[in-house]
Amino acid sequence: MKAITVVPGDPSSVATAEVPDLPPDDRTLLVEGELLGICGTDADIVEDGYGSPPPGEERLLLGHESLGVVREAPRGSGFSPGDRVAGIVRRPDPVPCGPCGEGEWDFCLNGRYTERGIKELHGYGSQLWRLEPEFAVPVDPSLGDCGVLVEPAxxxxxxxxxxxxxxxxxxxxxxxxxxxxxxxxxxxxxxxxxxxxxxxxxxxxxxxxxxxxxxxxxxxxxxxxxxxxxxxxxxxxxxxxxxxxxxxxxxxxxxxxxxxxxxxxxxxxxxxxxxxxxxxxxxxxxxxxxxxTVNAARRHYEQAVRALAEADRTWLERLITRRVPMDGYAEALHKGPQDVKVVVDLRS
CATH class of the missing domain: 3.40.50.720 (NAD(P)-binding Rossmann-like Domain)
Structure with missing residues (x-):
């Protein structure tokens, strides 16, 4: 499958390339990526070296603003094939600290949290990705492609x-x-x-x-x-x-x-x-x-879904001002004067 990767801090290393297929895992959702949002954090990773790849790896698979469709779901997970989901970005630290133990990893006290597409975990910038059910947020079908706005919201x-x-x-x-x-x-x-x-x-x-x-x-x-x-x-x-x-x-x-x-x-x-x-x-x-304030806990993603569903759909669609293919990721890091939100179409 194809994925967008980078050596953090080296803009010339941004590449869309074939990566190994995901191994079977009956504990996680298999999700087909649809759209990937780009924000200033991504530019900081690519250009300034913010963030880090998983331990022992040189390259980081990019992307933390996600939207995808479930293709396979474990029995009893609460999800079914065809469901649209957004992936939560942060994961609690392994200790865990008090807030992480209560599901409030956005208030992590010791900084040992990890983040998909940012800190020590690969992101969602690939044609397929796996996601633990507890870190998958159902996206209201009425949102359509505007579901990619859940994470920033x-x-x-x-x-x-x-x-x-x-x-x-x-x-x-x-x-x-x-x-x-x-x-x-x-x-x-x-x-x-x-x-x-x-x-x-x-x-x-x-x-x-x-x-x-x-x-x-x-x-x-x-x-x-x-x-x-x-x-x-x-x-x-x-x-x-x-x-x-x-x-x-x-x-x-x-x-x-x-x-x-x-x-x-x-x-x-x-x-x-x-x-x-x-x-x-x-x-x-x-x-x-x-x-x-920084980051968000699961309940904030759920609040965001409700707020977006309440908003005018036409207005939300106007926020997505440019779509690029996976090969256009590096160019999309730099907004033009007419851009609000630029997204990568993982389906193209």
Whole structure:
């Protein structure tokens, strides 16, 4: 079968090649890959050496945003041939730590977790892959190819879940949400904010391309420019860029009892002058919370499936702006001005 592999950190090594067929395994699902989403993490693996192949191997089979069709399923697994599934990315550490033992591997304490297509486990970028039933998420058939969006949406499902847990500390109810960044992660953050009945605003640096219209079609408001010039003080901020100066700029517009959730990480190192004492005073006196979130547990994938099924199908389809064959993976790592989500068609 064909698979997309790389030596992490060597862009010239990206290749679609024949790999050995999967051995029989009556404990796992045999899945025929359909689509594979590409995100910034994949570019970091290919170009910067982030991630690692399985121990003792040189190459990593890429891909963590998956969609496939079950071809074989163990009896009693809860799955049948023909079911569409997405594969969970992270696996608990072998010890396991407390959170991993409770199925919350997204809160792993010792860092010994593994991740499909990222850290010490081969990914989903192949024509066939095997998947443990407990790490397979059923995808609503009505989603069609938009089921490939489940994994990135799960990150925002977790972000909103954790944000709402913090908001529940008081009787205040949020009315306004700001999402910074209008990439796929930001758009899912906005979609889920609208689904919660909030007045949603999205800030991005681009004023052309498909993003402004995608935000407006949600019923949200699109902004460009400096965050400190926005005509609002949001109760909730979901930060999706990882841009350090922006993160600290947000502290200037937060009202009392607000929540700022950080989901993004940016490469490089940007210096910014910050009055640390003033930021500390603001957080204390205003009862504000800033927290980070990464990855997702199984329940967040399930939340993502429900949120996507509730969304407008036509809107979701507009997020997938480009499809490439397996041989086009290296080119697809670099988005064009009209791209939102680029996917690899494993069937072509």
């Amino acid at each position: 799960s990150v925002l499902a977790k972000a909103w879940e954790q944000t709402e847990r913090i908001l529940a500390r008081a009787s205040l109810r949020p009315r306004t949400a700001l999402i910074t960044g209008a990439g796929p992660i930001g758009l899912f953050g906005a979609m889920m904010g609208v689904q919660r009945g909030l007045d949603v605003h999205v800030l991005d640096r681009n004023d052309t391309g498909p993003k402004p219209d995608l935000v407006r079609q949600l019923g949200a408001t699109y902004h460009t420019g400096e965050v400190t010039e926005l005509p609002l003080r949001p109760d909730v901020v979901i930060e999706c860029t990882g841009h350090g100066p922006l993160v600290f700029g947000l502290s200037e517009i937060l009202p009392p009892a607000s929540v700022l959730c950080l989901t993004g990480i940016a490469s490089g190192s940007k210096e910014v002058s910050v009055d640390a004492d003033e930021v500390n005073k603001m957080l204390v006196l205003d009862n504000s919370v800033v927290f980070g």
